Every structure is written in structure tokens, then in C-alpha cells.
Amino acid sequence: AQSVAQPEDQVNVAEGNPLTVKCTYSVSGNPYLFWYVQYPNRGLQFLLKYITGDNLVKGSYGFEAEFNKSQTSFHLKKPSALVSDSALYFCAVRDIRGENDYKLSFGAGTTVTVRA
């Protein structure tokens, strides 16, 4: 079984300050990890993914995430937040142990508000 937890429903930061959105996961084997962003009444947009290799992954719009296997975490970060980063963020995991399991499990989402 695989699952994702996003412990914060909301994150509020001032523009220009660092932004962190937390994500922890649970899988039986090795994880594939993803971050998506959703703007109101829109579909999800892919930000970045961790498959293998460097633990620090860089993605779209200046976002990055750090894979920490010992803490089973994959926190999303941005050094300097913009008002336009205000949106709903989802972490997702896929357990690659099951060769025929193509399912992606999503967290409940974290609403980010960046104030000017």
C-alpha cells in the first residue's frame, strides 16, 4: 500500500520569503515522487519529480524538492515566494514495487497563500 501525507492544510508566507510545503510518504518499495500545482477551477500542473539520482530535484517556476529517504519526506521549496505562487499544491507517490500498479496516490493538498 502507498500513501501520502501533507501535514499542513494551509501555508501563509510573505512575498520574497522562503516557501516550504511539507510531504511525507509511505511505500513498500522505492518511491516515485511528484509535486503538482492547481489554480482555481483548473487541472493540475506538473512541477517536478524524483525518480532516482540526486536527492535535490529542480522543477518549474523556481521550485525544488528534496528527497529524504530516512525521513520518508519530499518537501517542496522555493527560495523567494511570489504572489502568483498562491495555489493548491499536491504531493503524489507511486510505489514501483508493483510492476503492474500504475496508480498514483495523492495527498490532500496544501493551500499556499503568498501575501504582498
Place this chain on the structure above:
Amino acid sequence: DGGITQSPKYLFRKEGQNVTLSCEQNLNHDAMYWYRQDPGQGLRLIYYSQIVNDFQKGDIAEGYSVSREKKESFPLTVTSAQKNPTAFYLCASALEQGLKSYEQYFGPGTRLTVT
């Protein structure tokens, strides 16, 4: 949202009626997915299909049906058996090659309201 279209954007139906949501992709992706999104619950998988003429139930398939007659199309029917059909429905597709995992691309969604 590019490459995946969902129609209509908003849909209103009376209780007891079946309704079909359209999803089309031109990305030549093998796999397609349907999710339901409710406030505070993230996305829940309804059905997914890895190849044409084959599909599998997700976590909340009851009251829904799908077909995959063409690689580009994966329509979802919300039947009258679905007890709480009002939700935001998202279609996604992904390129799948062996054990390689590629990100899913999402359509713009259809907001279904049943009264």
C-alpha cells in the same frame, strides 16, 4: 493542460440521470486516468486504462463506468447508482514504458453538479 481536453467545463444534471464526461488526448500516451476531486480530500482514482480495450477499477469505481475504444479517448459515465456525484472530475494521461514512470498530464476538469 495542453494536449488533454475535457468537455464540458460545467455540467448540470438532475438526480437519476446518467451523464458522460468526455476526455481526449493528442499526446500519444498509453495510459489514461479518471480522478474525482472533493474539497479537502485530494484526488481519488476512479478508473484507469493502460491500453486500448482494457481498464481497471480504481479506489472509488462504484457508480461509474468507462470505455477505451480508442487510444485518444477515455469517456467516463456517471450513473444514477453513484450516490454523491457532484464533484470536480479530472482526466489525466501518461506515457508508460515498462517500469519507467512518467508524470501524468491533466486536463482542465469538468465540474459536475447533480440536483
